[in-house]
Amino acid sequence: MIKKAVQEAFNEQIKNEIYSAYLYLSMNAHFTSVNLNGFANWMRVQSGEEWMHAMKLYDFLLNRGGKAILQAIPQPPTEFKSPLEIMQQVYEHEQHVTASIHDLYEVATKEADYPAQVMLHWFINEQVEEEKNASEIVERLKIFGDNPAALFEIDQELKTRVAAPAGAEAAA
């Protein structure tokens, strides 16, 4: 049986992951509206991954006999600026999520919840990846973002991102 403090922290993180899915979907809508279809694709794939993160936490919580208490999801921003500013927003958001995952791990450690700790190792690694992916795009946009031809090229490249097959994260 899962402890109350751990359950609460999991419910909080489920909300954070669904908010992330929502935020990136809003960015998908924006990029689609300005015909940056590669950026739009990247956001759509990212949004789907965030939903999978939420489901991974949700399934774990239920498998441990915990209660999923779904919370209100805040409205994400709907107005956006340049691709660079948006990707900076993504990078900052991922850093914020990393901190919340670390807080969750801290609760699992304090409550001596070993299964939760083991499961959260996947999320800790994933956040390293997430921050790296966002920061790489930020750095490239800082160098090339003002050049339309280079922006076009980055957009073309982001078109190639595909969703990870379902269950792939379990094998990682």
Ligand SMILES: [Fe+2]
């Ligand atoms: Fe996530």
Ligand SMILES: [Fe+2]
């Ligand atoms: Fe993320």
